[in-house]
Amino acid sequence: MLVAPALLWLLMAAATGGAAQTNVLQPSPNPLPKFPTFHSGGNPADLKAFDDAMKPVDAAERAAQQCLARGDLSAAERYCQQAIDLSPRSANGKPFALSAVSILGEVKLAQGKPKEALTMFRYCEPEYSNEEMLFSATVAYCRLADYKAALAEYEHAMRFTARPEWLNDDNPDRPGSKNLVEIEASLLLARADRMYIWLPDHGEALLRSAERLRPGNPMIAFKLGKVLRDNGKAADALPRLKRAARAGHGRLSEDAGRLAASMESLSHRPASRVDSAPW
Secondary structure (H helix, E strand, C coil): CCCCHHHHHHHHHHHHCCCCCCCCCCCCCCCCCCCCCCCCCCCHHHHHHHHHHHHHHHHHHHHHHHHHHCCCHHHHHHHHHHHHHHCCECCCCCECCHHHHHHHHHHHHHCCCHHHHHHHHHHHCCCCCCHHHHHHHHHHHHHCCCHHHHHHHHHHHHHHCCCHHHHCCCCCCCCCCCCHHHHHHHHHHHHHHHHCCCCHHHHHHHHHHHHHHCCCCHHHHHHHHHHHHHCCCHHHHHHHHHHHHHHCCHHHHHHHHHHHHHHHHCCCCCCCCCCCCCC
């Protein structure tokens, strides 16, 4: 099992006299040391020292995320490196701030450097992994035109996020995964599923990107139509819902047709958000 950062820091401190290492980020061939058991308790002063050491690291990470969200990539990169430099290190030299390394990978991907992005993502493993990192690693392989690696990463991401049904290409409404374009469109669709609840505008942007990749896909049309409706953009939503009703199958086609008809009959009423998520 993976160990708590504070407890690992105690072990590192015992070996280094309490001084946190500040060596630059370097990939390590050794896995994070694993310890089968821990004694309860611990030195409160050491735990507080670790928490205090992580506060500026966490602040730099938050700043990096904010800069990345608004497209200031150079500032995001600086804050990531600051978090990495300030972070206490585990016994193998890796920073505890592996989330900052993952954000740095996102920055590299946004800068058009997929190989460097993958270096960051792979460095984080096996100690750290999350949905966004797996999605971004898949996109990086797509950018490198490596279908075999992209498919493997996509399948890993779908299993990790409890969406194993997305691995079945038998559903004609899904974008699929038979080529790089389909994989990236499917990934954008799955990402929008998660992002819409907290960031509706970002969910819309992801779905528009998916639509550019697979403009005739009925599931993308349906979900983008619902998001546009919820975001008060009925004029953009209605043609997509009608397209989904024509091209879709089964329940998706029925739901799209019903929603389109409802919007047409209530065209003079303002759209309202009725669900916490569009699907």
